[in-house]
Amino acid sequence: MRLFEGTPFDRPLRCEQCGKLDEQCSCLPETAPMVPPEKQTATLSVEKRKKGKLVTVVRGLAASDNDLPALLLKLKTTCGAGGTLKENVIEVQGSHLDRVGETLQKTGYRISKR
Numbered sequence: 001m002r003l004f005e006g007t008p009f010d011r012p013l014r015c016e017q018c019g020k021l022d023e024q025c026s027c028l029p030e031t032a033p034m035v036p037p038e039k040q041t042a043t044l045s046v047e048k049r050k051k052g053k054l055v056t057v058v059r060g061l062a063a064s065d066n067d068l069p070a071l072l073l074k075l076k077t078t079c080g081a082g083g084t085l086k087e088n089v090i091e092v093q094g095s096h097l098d099r100v101g102e103t104l105q106k107t108g109y110r111i112s113k114r
Contacts, residue, residue: 035065037108044104045114046095056100058090060112071107078103 015025
């Protein structure tokens with residue numbers, strides 16, 4: 001008896017669209033339609049955290065329509081600061097409202113500041 005005998009891992013992989021073996025399948029992979037940045041509005045604000053720390057926050061961008069980790073990396077590099085991605089909200093350490101706004105506008109996003 002083999003280790004994975006009788007489990008889904010024992011069977012060869014099949015395409016979900018056509019049902020052929022993966023080696024024989026010629027289907028194109030399904031990709032989610034991305035909304036262009038020109039049709040999205042990012043809401044920018046500066047918020048105060050514990051101990052008086054300021055954080056620039058970007059809201060309003062859906063994770064399904066954007067590559068948020070790559071956008072966060074671009075913003076952190078531009079601002080020379082740290083940051084994080086929490087529940088589809090980008091946070092950049094410090095008060096970088098102007099720099100973040102300029103970077104997003106160059107990328108093509110519409111900006112709304114609070």
